[in-house]
Amino acid sequence: MIKFQNHLLVSILLTASILNAQDYKFGEVSKEELEEKFSRIDSSAAAEYLYKYRKTNFEYNAGVGFKLVTRVHERIKIYNKDGFDYATKKVVLFKNSSSKEELSKLKAKTYNLQGGEIVEVSLKKEGEFKVELSDYRSQESFTMPNIKEGSVIEYKYEVISPFISNVDEFVFQHGIPIRKLEATLDSPEYFVFRVNTKGFFNVVPKTERVNRTLNYQQRVADGGGNGPLKGLGSTKVQRGSQQYFSNISKYEMQNVPALKDEPYVNELNNYRAGVKYELSYTQFPDTPRESYATSWEAVVKAIYDSSRFGNELKRTSYFEDDVDAIISGVNEPQEKMLKIFDLVKSKVKWNEFYGKYTRDGVRKAYKEGVGNVAEINLMLTAMLSYAGLNSNPVLVSTRSNGIPLFPTREGYNYVVSSVEFPEGTVLLDATSAYSSPSVLPFRTLNWNGRIIKNDGTSKTIGLYPENKSTTRIFLNANLSPTGSIQGKLRKSLSNHKAMSFRNSFNTASEDEFIRNLEEENGKIEISNLDVKNNNDISKSAVLSYEYRMDNDIDVISDRIYFSPLLFLTTTENPFRLEQRDFPVDFGYPSGMSIASSITIPDGYQVENLPKSLSIALPEEMGSFKFMLINKGSLLQLKVSTEMNLAIVPVQHYLNLKEFYKKMIEKMNEKVVLSKI
Numbered sequence: 001m002i003k004f005q006n007h008l009l010v011s012i013l014l015t016a017s018i019l020n021a022q023d024y025k026f027g028e029v030s031k032e033e034l035e036e037k038f039s040r041i042d043s044s045a046a047a048e049y050l051y052k053y054r055k056t057n058f059e060y061n062a063g064v065g066f067k068l069v070t071r072v073h074e075r076i077k078i079y080n081k082d083g084f085d086y087a088t089k090k091v092v093l094f095k096n097s098s099s100k101e102e103l104s105k106l107k108a109k110t111y112n113l114q115g116g117e118i119v120e121v122s123l124k125k126e127g128e129f130k131v132e133l134s135d136y137r138s139q140e141s142f143t144m145p146n147i148k149e150g151s152v153i154e155y156k157y158e159v160i161s162p163f164i165s166n167v168d169e170f171v172f173q174h175g176i177p178i179r180k181l182e183a184t185l186d187s188p189e190y191f192v193f194r195v196n197t198k199g200f201f202n203v204v205p206k207t208e209r210v211n212r213t214l215n216y217q218q219r220v221a222d223g224g225g226n227g228p229l230k231g232l233g234s235t236k237v238q239r240g241s242q243q244y245f246s247n248i249s250k251y252e253m254q255n256v257p258a259l260k261d262e263p264y265v266n267e268l269n270n271y272r273a274g275v276k277y278e279l280s281y282t283q284f285p286d287t288p289r290e291s292y293a294t295s296w297e298a299v300v301k302a303i304y305d306s307s308r309f310g311n312e313l314k315r316t317s318y319f320e321d322d323v324d325a326i327i328s329g330v331n332e333p334q335e336k337m338l339k340i341f342d343l344v345k346s347k348v349k350w351n352e353f354y355g356k357y358t359r360d361g362v363r364k365a366y367k368e369g370v371g372n373v374a375e376i377n378l379m380l381t382a383m384l385s386y387a388g389l390n391s392n393p394v395l396v397s398t399r400s401n402g403i404p405l406f407p408t409r410e411g412y413n414y415v416v417s418s419v420e421f422p423e424g425t426v427l428l429d430a431t432s433a434y435s436s437p438s439v440l441p442f443r444t445l446n447w448n449g450r451i452i453k454n455d456g457t458s459k460t461i462g463l464y465p466e467n468k469s470t471t472r473i474f475l476n477a478n479l480s481p482t483g484s485i486q487g488k489l490r491k492s493l494s495n496h497k498a499m500s501f502r503n504s505f506n507t508a509s510e511d512e513f514i515r516n517l518e519e520e521n522g523k524i525e526i527s528n529l530d531v532k533n534n535n536d537i538s539k540s541a542v543l544s545y546e547y548r549m550d551n552d553i554d555v556i557s558d559r560i561y562f563s564p565l566l567f568l569t570t571t572e573n574p575f576r577l578e579q580r581d582f583p584v585d586f587g588y589p590s591g592m593s594i595a596s597s598i599t600i601p602d603g604y605q606v607e608n609l610p611k612s613l614s615i616a617l618p619e620e621m622g623s624f625k626f627m628l629i630n631k632g633s634l635l636q637l638k639v640s641t642e643m644n645l646a647i648v649p650v651q652h653y654l655n656l657k658e659f660y661k662k663m664i665e666k667m668n669e670k671v672v673l674s675k676i
Helices: 031-035 081-087 296-304 320-327 333-347 362-368 373-386 495-506 510-520 650-667
Strands: 010-014 047-061 065-078 088-094 102-114 117-122 128-132 137-143 152-161 178-188 191-198 206-221 235-256 274-282 391-396 414-421 424-428 448-452 458-462 469-479 485-493 525-532 541-549 554-556 559-562 590-599 604-608 613-616 622-631 634-643 671-675
Touching: 031 102, 047 081, 065 081, 081 088, 088 102, 088 152, 102 137, 178 191, 296 448, 296 458, 320 333, 320 373, 333 373, 333 414, 333 424, 362 373, 373 391, 373 414, 469 495, 485 495, 495 510, 495 541, 510 525, 613 650, 622 650
Parallel strands: 047 178, 469 590
Antiparallel strands: 010 206, 047 065, 065 152, 088 137, 102 117, 102 152, 128 137, 178 235, 191 274, 206 235, 391 414, 391 448, 414 424, 448 458, 469 485, 485 541, 525 541, 554 559, 559 671, 590 634, 604 671, 613 622, 622 634
């Protein structure tokens, strides 16, 4: 039997057929496709995949070994200008220090109708771009020429990958509908996969085994030669063949609806229909099984054993003097944590690069005052441990990176720090100047992280905070008979609300901040802005200002109509779909309270006042309370909204939608004043 690991001696030819797209041959775009004005699947779609094809198979090259070959052919109809974005295709390619994926055989054309004739324009080199994204990823992209409303674009290419254990996910759903989809994985029996599906379609492939013949040749010693070289002096070419079978999984789908973005979605890709093939093991003839499938224990060990992770946690000499100085005489563990947290944030600024591994190392980052996520938070962990605290790193997959559904090192792209106290575990991220203990940047609030301990064990920890982020507003308003209003507002913000405010206020000029605030609040006019605690994260952030508004108040004949919440009124329900397939992700629990007093103008009385309302979501998920009282010339309003969960399960979507509907209707009810 042939031994496959001897790549230098073996030259083989796989007699495998390649699946051809019968109905959508490249270059054969029809007038009917070009004349279409809207999608038959979704009339609101800006574009549509007329055809989406992919085949991934394994090929063997002498002296190199197996490679993954992925062939792509896509045809897209663009209905209007909103679909122009689909005229640019981006392909991410992976690499390491010795190997890389390569894109080849690119052919691309744009088709338009002119005078009843089909005119095609081919992609030229100036439309192709290459970008280095990181040490491990590059991106090749191309932008189709001559794009117009009604254009059809088409392209095909191949990606050759040396990383046989990493079959890219098959994606079956996009932001636009798909008329016809064909996808195939064709792998020899020597490769055994675990299949992971996601999304809300019941995607079942057609599978078959195909008998094939492997023709090979290898050079072996023939025993020739004379004297001391007898048996070694010559070689001959040995040819042979071997029967094997291929496992083929083929997916065929038609009229696939678009996966549309919705409010409060964690990361849409988490819910996109698709299949991920994870290589469990390879078993070649006459060779031991080589395992690729892994466990969380193996993942943790591999990450921790990396010189750019575990070794960096052991380095302490570069910071010892500084840490000793700030914790000298400090006995309280939490005070030590805060002092060290502040030290790292003040000494090292984030360079905006993610990563669970260091790039230049913690020592250099500390010296130069800049580093990536891993350098900053591994440094923080090392300092906390040095100070005698029970601190460990926590692997995180950011919201944009998705949720790691099965054990994989690639599933995590970020790391934060943790400290265990008797009262519970505190999470820290020193990349953000305005984060505080257990108030992580929003990008990291993605289900669970994984704490790694130096004894090789790990455990999951929830990343969503339990403490509410609150907004408290105190407002007074004076109405004039002409419908204008002027008054003062004071707002207090805590936790994530405060962090978000500090990020926006401290990174903009005051004039720019005021302009944005005026736009967000119905174009009110703001003056005398005053902000407190914009840098003191130990306290709530507070802003106050005077305002004036001349709109949103209707004066008709002898009556004045207005919403008692004035410019703070929410006017639209973010939840419009009849049903929803994925949970509502607010990111963190929150609460808002508004207390206001409105002085009505002389000569007017209250004719109509919205009634009080108190509603609640099931299982104490949230509540809304509204109470408006008339005290002579003064209206006193109290409104509170509580959302006690960071994530509302999908089965409660209709309850949440109805909750918002009633809340917004109440907010928009009008007070009616009439002349006495």
